[in-house]
Amino acid sequence: MKIVYSELEKLHHPQYEFSFGKLVPYPEKNIRAQIILEELKKRSMGDLVVGPDEFPLDHLKAVTDPEMVDFIQSCEHLKEDESVFPHIFPYRDFTPDFSAHPRINLKKAGYYAFDVGIEIDRDTFTAAKASVDVALTGADLIRSGREERVFSLCRPPGHHAGYSHFGGYCIFNNAAVAAHYLSTMGKIAILDVDFHHGNGTQGVFYEQPEILYVSLHGDPAESYPYFSGFADETGSRLGCGTNVNIPLPAGIGDDQYRKYLEQGLLAVSEFHPEVLIVSLGLDIYKEDPLSNIGVSSGFFSEIAARVCSLNIPVLGILEGGYDMRDLGVNGANFIESLATTG
Ligand SMILES: [Zn+2]
DSSP states (O other): EEOOOOGGGGGOOOEEEEETTTTEOOOOTHHHHHHHHHHHHHTTTTTGGEEEHHHHHHHHSSSSOHHHHHHHHHHHGGGGTTTOOOOOOOOOEEEEEEEGGOOOGGHHHHHHGGSOOOBBBBBBHHHHHHHHHHHHHHHHHHTTOSSSEEEOOSSSOOOTOOOSSSTBBBBBBBHHHHHHHHHGGGGGGEESSSSSSSHOOOOOOOTTTTTEEEEEOOOTTTSOSSSSTTTTOOOGGGGOOOOOEEETTTTOOOHHHHHHHHHHHHHHHHHHSSSEEEEEEGGGBBEEEETOOOOOOTTHHHHHHHHHTOOSSSEEEOOOOOOOTTTTHHHHHHHHHHHHHO
16 A cells, blocks of 8 residues: 655645635645645554656646646746636637637636636646646556555546546546556546546546446535536447446435445446546535535545455545545545555
């Protein structure tokens, strides 16, 4: 078991976001991964922690529009007090030839953004690339056969970022990059237990038969990201049947969540993947300010134990989770269980 972490991930630290017309403190704090790391050290798991290797951008660009990657990277040239805040968006009934005009233009951030939840500054690319490298290092430890279980403390999170869009606090899709990297081994499954539907991950692999995406999440009829995550989204073309959405009723708590989790795990085991990636959102926790599912702190240990019972290599990747008081304990509960379950 190894745990991958990078200090560089903290460099991206927006202060505010617009939420339903109000300027509110940014919930995706830059110390989220560090808080979990500190709790792991308290539990004497510090010697399992390794830094990331640096990977070429090709792995990221295999599942991300290279021009979007270049756009985020171009923001490295901003001044210290400058930032890009998407606020103008191309609309659906107007489809000009965008290639005729450069999109590497800071006023056109809305071309790639699907919400106004992200502010980009000159350090954002460094942090988001570090988060991708943390995921890829975990994937490489498994692909090379050196480890059977790894947890990548990715931050910023990734599951809302798609091939050519970012948003929902996510810049690049860490789990998707890792899944693509691991796919040389054979079939890969992704189990996403974040409270919010991973619209980005779903989109990247929607036509892909060799990568299964299973997501348990708050019902999009009521919950972000609203436009995706419905049960009838099952994949298309060659990927028909390899997308499984399990929308959850509000307030279900541990007992009922357990039943839905079993549904998701059954879909994973029937797919017979070589590796399982778990997109771990700690925002299903009962005290989380951005969700309504209500599982307990101890339940994160149980999720990890059930995942381990499938007897395949597991790569855990941190997604959301915004209750800063218990985030460290909840994350460490999952990771410790991943490390200690036989
Ligand atoms: Zn979430």
